[in-house]
Amino acid sequence: MDLRKLKYFKVVADEKHIGRAAKILHISQPPLTRQIHQLEEELEVKLFNRTPKGMDLTDAGILFREEVNNIFGLIEQATERTQKAGQGRLGRLDIAIFGSGIMGDIPKILLAFKERYPEVNVVLHTMGKGEQINALRQKRISLGFNRLLAPLPDIDSELVAIEELVLAINTNHPMASLPAIPFTKISDIPLILFPASNRPNFIDKTIRLCQLAGFTPNISQEVGDAVTSIALVASGFGACLIPKSASVLTIPGVVYKSLIEAPDETEVDLSCIFRKEDTSPLLRAFLDIVIEYRTANEKLTDDPESNFF
């Protein structure tokens, strides 16, 4: 079987005339006659009745014409879909996020991506940092969002955003009435820190910031995630430092306060990680969106609302 023969058959079936069909196909009549004969021979079916006025489709020929149209339709679809997939506009992208990543920049990026590539199926997985790296290496995911990443030989990363840190503090605390809190005042407050695993982590970061500011933090508790941490603030265990985007979580008993007179690094990065050798157009398309997002956001750092979802 040969698509050339099918194409020829289609034209002959339409024209009911070998000569005219040959003209349309820009070939001469005898080869076309031969191709049609070969097709009939191969199928072992007479597709046309030859009349002195031209060619007339048999019942089998009528059926075959429909089938041939289906075949060409499917081939066209295959071509288009494959091309789309090659451009990263069709397929599946597995992305890992961390627990509190459902707030802030990540949903905005996901929305932007889905808008531009509506035929890409984005599947989200919630994973910690270590899990993400394992999953990347096993190709279970193509990309992970995370913070405070240490460089790895096979994993590349791309910065998404840098977020200011704010202090979550109990509403009954004397400083809760201040418009903003000087960083050094943190030394007086018991701190709740998270997460307790996957170094370098947010705990290390907090401790280092305090040292830069000239004091040792008063650690009250170490917990696993941001939400638990804020819940403990509400219960009066102490205060905690969180990225500003997490402050959309409003809980009775907790207020978020900006920090003033803070060390330069009183901020935390949000990055995405991916296999260095991964050249899939889907991933690259996603990274393009990430870079676009960051570039657009850097121009808006003055506007405090821009970091909020």
Add this chain to the structure above:
Amino acid sequence: MDLRKLKYFKVVADEKHIGRAAKILHISQPPLTRQIHQLEEELEVKLFNRTPKGMDLTDAGILFREEVNNIFGLIEQATERTQKAGQGRLGRLDIAIFGSGIMGDIPKILLAFKERYPEVNVVLHTMGKGEQINALRQKRISLGFNRLLAPLPDIDSELVAIEELVLAINTNHPMASLPAIPFTKISDIPLILFPASNRPNFIDKTIRLCQLAGFTPNISQEVGDAVTSIALVASGFGACLIPKSASVLTIPGVVYKSLIEAPDETEVDLSCIFRKEDTSPLLRAFLDIVIEYRTANEKLTDDPESNFF
């Protein structure tokens, strides 16, 4: 696009190795390499990542593989279905029957055909003789069942069965108590005749039979169809001659009586008609069944039950 390339792609995608794939395809490695390159060029998509260990499908390649499998499936299906159609085992056959043709031989033939060719869609149309011939010429039907056919230049016919005629008579008539009625006694009874159109018809036949028996029939009424005719017999308008197969119609007030001492031709044919030049395998397959049916039935003419449905 070219099915050869698709076939090659499939094997390379399975083997993930040009050399092994070439071996399976019984060609050497370089032409296969070239074909794959041409395919990628044509699609403008990279289908494989080349590694020192072989070929690895890209995401687009994975998608394309599925599509290619669909294409080959469809081609296979097209081939099979077209071959079936060519052998008359698939398609649609439009057949005309006359009003009382739903009894007797016709349903048996239709059942036999449907059993042997279950994928043929048989569409029945109820038509009179003239209509059938028009419909045949306009190719709206491929075959018609009818009786008493005059030869036509473009229409062939095939005999299905010859049926004995029986007399339908009112239960109150004095002769209704006889086991069988001598043909000449019909001269005393008013006759209901049908149909009133499309000569040569059953009316002509009845009149001729009476003349052969040496009398002129006493015509009471001419009606359009057998069922009306029998209904009139029940109402006491007179008697009528009908083919034996129609005597399955039992109506209160009507009994069917065999005729004795009747002319040789006291019988009527059931035939099917079709376009002389129609060579469609579907029609020919149907005619084969008809001839088989008739042959089988001719051997059983002694058994009166064999003519009943």
Add this chain to the structure above:
DNA sequence: CTTCTTAATACCTTAAAGGTATTAAGAAGC
């Protein structure tokens, strides 16, 4: 019966698929 049309046949030309030999490039082993 001739003339027109149609598809089919015979024979040659050309384009493209296939083959052989070789090269380039990366991985594995010493």
Add this chain to the structure above:
DNA sequence: GCTTCTTAATACCTTTAAGGTATTAAGAAG
């Protein structure tokens, strides 16, 4: 770090089959 193995890619020739020209065969129209 070099050689050796593997792989796919390239260069060039051969063969197959598709396409072209000329002609024929067969049926319809006049």
